[in-house]
Amino acid sequence: MNPDRPLDGVRSIKAKLGLLVAASIVAAALVSTVGDRAGVPGWFTLPVTVAAALGVTQWLARGMTSPLREMTAAAARMATGDYSRRVTATSADEVGILAHAFNTMAADLAGADSQRRQLVATVSHELRTPLAAQQALLENLVDGVVRPDDAVLRTALAQAERLGTLVGDLLDLSRVDGGRTPLALAGVDVRELVQAAVAEAGVSRRGTVHDVDVPPGLSVTADAARLAQLLANLLDNADRHSPPGGRVTVSAGPDGPDRWWLQVADEGEGIPAEHAERIFDRFGSGDDSGGGTGIGLAIASWVCELHGGSIASVPPAAGEHGARLRAVLPRSPRPTTSPAEEPDHQESTVPPPPTTPPGRPDTVAGHSAPNSPAARVSSPAQPRSAAYASVPAAPPGPVVDSLFGDLWPEAGLAPQVRLLLLCAGVGALSAVVLPYRNIGLALFGVLVLGGAVLWRTTRHRGSRWTAMTGVLCVALASLSVLRAAEWLTVLAVLLGIVLLTTALTDARRLLPLLAGVASWPLAAVRGLPLLGRTVAATSRIHVLWPVVRTAAVSLVALVVFGGLFASGDAVFGSWAGALVPHLAWDSLTFRTFVGFVMGGALLAAAYVALNPPKVERVVLPEGRPVVRAWEWLVPVGLVVAVFVAFVVAQAAALFGGHDYVQRTTGLTYAEYVHQGFGQLTAATILTLATVAVAVRKAPRWSSRDRLWLRVALGALCALTLVVVASALHRMDLYQQAYGFTVLRVLVDAFELWLGLLVVLVLVAGVRLSGWWLPRAALASAAVLVLVGGLADPEAWVAQRNLDRYSATGKVDLDYLGSLGPDATPVIAAGLPDALASCLLRTATPAAPDDVLGWNLGRSRAAHAAAGVAAQDPAAWRRGWVAQAGADRDRRCGRMAGCVATSPSCSSSTPP
Template structure:
């Protein structure tokens, strides 16, 4: 199921405001379009209202559904079904209520499960001493054993254990409350183990107990009752999991600073992955894993060990043996507490209260804002990236102001690209490296071309390719989100910026770095000024290398440094922590019936065929037929339809994409219809592309060549290339490669356009048209960049001043503003525009 549109909005009131604003905007726009298009009011009003209601319904999905789900879930919970949950995807108050409802349901289910497990655990703990007591009493009644002191002592011990079990559960509750105390005394480990083994034998399990104490007279400080409880639970667990006739080995030995108790059975053992879990409450394993019981016995054993300040864990069996080997390591000294000491009582030791459950800390505002789309996850700060970005900003403030695009601009772009590539987590990705190479070539246009329109387009395309490479995007959605993420990175990266600033080193290192920079700058200034005043040539070199700073430009340069450095730093954060731009929106959901997608596609095919039939009629009928039927000249006819054909080509791509997503592919017939109908549509689109390009060519021949017309030609050709790509994807039914191919091919075509020198190309074709027809637009040729000057200089001598009148006398750029186009134009401009013998009258001829 798709996610509702407004799920990320965190307030119901804001959702309602967005809902109203969007609905009103849609209604206003549709109404304005209808009014401007002359749609009658009786048709415009219902259509406007219907679209507004449709948008309202689309945006309102998911706003109230959790409330309806909670109503139904509450009824099921009243009948005892605590596993019911409601959908909680929104971030507003209703979503918080739904999540609270789910937490409540989970808590109730946990309480109910613990209630049942408590009954089982209490039964388990009572069963062992009851079984031993019943066995002793049966032996006495049947005359199998004599009522001697040993037998009676065993029965009494079991009865006392039953009495103690009732308090054990209270002890567990005291642990949670932090109110459990110990009464330590010296305990003979050998005697304690003998009594515990005697009780274990009384259960009647057919196992043998091997007890070894080193040294035999080992005595330790402990609470006797609690320590007996520990041993009894370990023996019960070991005897239960040992095989019939097996041996349970019990060893106790002194160690440095304490003593160690081990109980080793010969059962199936415990897997390493489950060794920590067996000591948890209800941490019972399955029988196949060597489990059994309900899990409270070992939980109590760990509790007793913790009370004594020791540890308990499962270790590997002894060499040559199998089974579970439980080891408890206890200290030799217990620290008494002063909370229970009296003149007649032994000093008591208490365990500190356990740490209460951690309170859930609200997630940071930025994490809540960006959510799963862009988690930060504590990305480590980078001092080098921070300083490098600041360096790029400083370089830009020195190089860029008051200069045209040229070598200095390329150096700034190159430095910024190096910072981003070095910071990128995808720098080894082939796609990212390809994007980096393409960005380098696109940035190089600032050195090669003077035409600002093509340079600006190349820089824009380079930025888009760069962002796509930094996030390693794969889809059109990913490319768009990557572009949006760049400005948002300035907000999302604030925590990372803070970590980077904190990572610039301690006070000592920071002071040393600042002192070194200050001394270096001071030395360069002092000696540079001395040598500049002493040598004119050295002074000229300094003037070339160092920009002329004035107090009135320092503020502008400072702002530029911050702006450029901030842009590079934001992009660097995007490279260090790219967002999840290509998160899948879910698998395609094909329509149930083939006609649902096939009928619209076939109708579009029919419209394309009808259009091509009209084109053929015009071609075979000639210009006279066209003028008689439409009243338009052929030039007017081709100009009228070019824009519509370009839009139709672009829309065809959307139609093919939507149909391919919705068309089922369950049978060979489905695949055949998909390939046939969409393949035909793509072929017809290619014919339309050829028609559009031909129309533009005819229009240019009639009215001249311009930048916009050339750019539209290239754009239409790129659309045709995408259609060819769709045809290739349709053959293999795999189009995952197509978005990246579209991005790279578009940037590549733009780079190729810059490589052919578009202003010179336009100038040459207008000159050829002038030579053939005598028609020319001198004012347009004057507006071309310096790239066109070498071509314009080939005009007849009396016409050259008409074409070069708007170019001045050449540029006075320094080396940082050097540009190949202006460099080639400078000598031509100086040679032609300093000759004042020709003053032709330049009038446009159309």
């Protein structure tokens, strides 16, 4: 089996697709099972499973579609007249059969096109000589140089007859691919033939002198017209290459009992030895200096081959110079017939084509290829080399090139071995330092190191936006060290990813920004061709793979023999246990998954940085503004009217107080403020969408149109700010009544950010230009998350609840106990020692962090918890009685861990 094309032996495309699907499913199932057995989280297992399935698919699919892509490229070249492309097909399925048929068709088309070109060129060349002779004769007659006597007119008549004969002969070239052209054999006096040819050549007035050296009585059997054609071309070639006044000698003589020779010699520059073998090929005689086309000698060679002879260049004798073209012909050639004239029971005189392996273009559908011996015999102007070169189609571009098209082209990217090694190193580092540790310094270091790799790779390193996003990303990553809340780190990392993709792709508008975010995971597919070239390029690093192989073999040997000796000898086993860390199979699997995901994610981002997609091409269709202004003003005006009514209702509720709300709605004020918060947030989002649609549909052709747009949308945005303020006020009242939570604070922050977006839209509406809005919105979100993270949201929520507890005596101890380590110092300082000790016993980390897992929030939490951990049970009981009162049973029941530490908490009477 060919490892590059593993499914070539399968003879059905359906079976190939079935095997492809089955193998990818099996690979995905195996990887998923291994990850699940090792306890790897699903968000780590999923990308590795997808990568395994895609890898198996990519390997098995090699060669399945490349012939189709080659045929597409070859067909495009055929449309331009190039029939030389061939498709490489090694499979035995339907695609392979189609590729062989395509090669056959291409060869037939190339042969037909070659015949057409040969015919045009040969006719042009063959008609030139007699026309030139006639033109010279007529010029002589007009100038009075010669008299129109019988001899001159006979010469003109001979040239006209030759023209007619040549037209008939040259039309036969359209049938050369079918077999030999028939010869009209008859007795020929060689001396008379040569003298007639010399007489015709002398009319051209080229200034050369012709000598004839043919013994009288030399008679042969031949086609006189073909021999005259042979002599005319040889004399024309000699005249063109002879100096003015030079001598051209035509000689002939017997060559044994069965053959005779004919030679034309000139006194020109001669034929270089390196060109002697190809002067009889079409366009291969090197006649540029002489004004020829290189076809005449090819025709002379064809005439000799038709008679069963040959022609060659003979080196001149010592002391002589010039060219010597010598033809050797049989005295009695075997008669030939055209295949069209052959009886059905006779075999063609053309030898059968040579047998060639399938897929080669030398034989096509039983016909001789242009470079076969038979084709050279039957073709008058066919070069001795191939009439066309069977050039294999260039390797087709990867499938992903056609998948992404002009939106994400890849051109001129060299293999990135160094970048691959850097990403692999970051992945290996992640596999070592991240698993089995809390969020802390290790994660921050990996994020900063990956960001440095991307900063070094990106094309937009010099832009101000890239510099600003780099600073924001580092600041957001620092929250993993400053705060212990995992949700805050996840939010900061996700927002950093969005910022990073906008910097790598230089996205400016909303849709390009979303396309930039999508380009990161898509780069795992788009970058596969470059990854393949890079991996192949690593073979040129002579030290790399030997080192990798040596390390792998050494590690296997160490594990095998060390494990055998450690299990066979207790002393050696104790030594090995002290030196080698305990790495269970599950731990190795988990670390492998982590390293693959982190290294692969960085490699995908590095590809985006190296070859960013053209995300600015992702645009909505051009908006068509309405013709009449009222078509958009009426809907927007109705929305504004609804907003005005809502503002009036809010004012009535605000000034009417609780009694008015309860009398009008039947709800308490707390129920009233809680009921509409979600709807107000949705209304704010829909307002931004309404503004976007109105901007696309509103005409802006005149100053009046622009004024209406500013007024209507400005009023809508201003009223939306009132809605935002109302929503924030409602949430504040609700939290004062029922307590503060992190989720409520996040909702407040989101509503506040929506209000900021409305303000930005108002600013953009002043100049009716908002290209900067998406970046401004993204940067403001990053700043808001960063400021909120630095403000320590969990500690802030804990402090607000404790303030409420001090004012009202009400507190949700369950919720306080569910807050993370960031809230521990506030709880320890704000609650009485007894309650704080009970509440923080289960919140204290089980084991301290090491250096790589250090985190400021957890460090402060451990320090605060240690201050209340020494409380004695008696103090705890006294604090409980003083603080809990009648609610002790309910509170103790909701406090995780209190029952276990002090059974008296669950008593119905005070302990």
